Amino acid sequence: MKKLVVFLSALALLVGVFYTIFFSKGKVGISSNVNGAYIYIDGEKKAVIVEGYTDMDVEGGDRLIRVERISDDGEWRYFGEKKVFVKKNTYTKVYINTRKYLNKNDKNQKAWNALAKTLNTSQDRRYYRSSKGVVYDKKTQLLWQDDEDAKKVKKSWNDANSYCSLLNLLGFSDWRLPSQKELKSIVDFSRYNLTIRKAFKNVKSDWYWSSTDSESDIGRALSVHFNSGDDYWYGKSTAYSVRCVR
Numbered sequence: 001m002k003k004l005v006v007f008l009s010a011l012a013l014l015v016g017v018f019y020t021i022f023f024s025k026g027k028v029g030i031s032s033n034v035n036g037a038y039i040y041i042d043g044e045k046k047a048v049i050v051e052g053y054t055d056m057d058v059e060g061g062d063r064l065i066r067v068e069r070i071s072d073d074g075e076w077r078y079f080g081e082k083k084v085f086v087k088k089n090t091y092t093k094v095y096i097n098t099r100k101y102l103n104k105n106d107k108n109q110k111a112w113n114a115l116a117k118t119l120n121t122s123q124d125r126r127y128y129r130s131s132k133g134v135v136y137d138k139k140t141q142l143l144w145q146d147d148e149d150a151k152k153v154k155k156s157w158n159d160a161n162s163y164c165s166l167l168n169l170l171g172f173s174d175w176r177l178p179s180q181k182e183l184k185s186i187v188d189f190s191r192y193n194l195t196i197r198k199a200f201k202n203v204k205s206d207w208y209w210s211s212t213d214s215e216s217d218i219g220r221a222l223s224v225h226f227n228s229g230d231d232y233w234y235g236k237s238t239a240y241s242v243r244c245v246r
Contacts, residue, residue: 025057026086029093030065034078037069037098060088067096070103075138077103102136111171115143127199132170135199140185142178145169145244150202157221157236160209164244178245180212180222180231187229195229207232207240 030039031053039047039054042064047054049067058065066081080098101116118130128136133147147169155163160177167175188197196203205227213221213236220233223240234240 024060024088026060026088027055027091028058028065028084028086029053029055029091030067030096031094032067032080032096032098034067034069034098037067037078040066040068040081058086060086062086065094065096067098069098075103075141077101108172108174115170127197129199129201130170133202134170135197137186140182142182142185143172143246144178144186144200145175146200146202148202150200150243151204151241153242154239155209155242156239157209157213160240160242161211163242167244169244172246175244175246177209177211178243180210180224182245183208183210183224183243184229184231187224187226189229194226196226204241207234208243209240 030047030049032049035049035052037049038045039049039056041058043066047056063084063086064081065084066079068080069078070076071078078098078100080096082094082096084092084094086092099117102112102119104112115130115132115134115136118132119128119136126137126139128138129146130136133145133150135144135146136142137144145167153163164175164177167173169175186197186200187195189195191198194203194205203226205225207223207225210222210224210231214233217233219236221236222231223234224231
């Protein structure tokens with residue numbers, strides 16, 4: 001009798017294992033708008049989407065399925081996720097649409113994600129303008145202030161530095177006064193009167209302060225004029241326009 005009980009217990013265990021292996025899972029066909037994206041099930045990397053879709057066995061029940069891919073240049077992150085109820089021993093089709101985010105992987109990633117939703121990223125270009133008053137330069141990876149203050153605010157050099165350090169725009173609080181080299185990078189000499197890249201909308205023909213000050217004369221700093229694109233040393237007490245960067 002004892003042997004029979006042991007046998008039945010072992011048999012029940014085997015049946016349970018067999019059921020778990022063969023009947024506790026469902027098959028899921030996962031597709032996305034981004035080929036080559038990694039598939040994560042409940043946070044664990046499981047597979048890669050190849051040629052548009054991938055079939056895989058997934059434990060039954062509620063599952064969070066995420067697809068994610070980093071662009072070849074590391075600049076963009078494609079991300080999408082969906083909660084799915086996987087039926088056991090059943091085939092389920094799942095399509096996950098990804099959004100395109102700036103891949104910064106820093107303390108401001110949430111702000112970058114929010115910003116990316118306001119950028120027109122449908123075409124690959126150098127400058128991307130947000131409706132929220134900033135311009136992103138993909139080449140230099142600089143984010144420029146381009147709200148109404150960028151054409152209204154005029155301050156002395158010291159006050160301009162303070163203004164930028166205290167600026168909180170779109171969730172970013174690490175703004176600063178740009179260097180002369182950085183300001184010159186957004187000059188467009190092919191344009192007449194307003195020699196600044198077309199992506200910038202809040203512009204005026206004026207001198208803008210840079211953070212570059214003189215080593216030989218501590219009372220002077222370089223400013224850049226967005227009519228000619230020229231730069232010149234001026235006294236720091238002069239009130240000029242300010243365009244912050246981060």
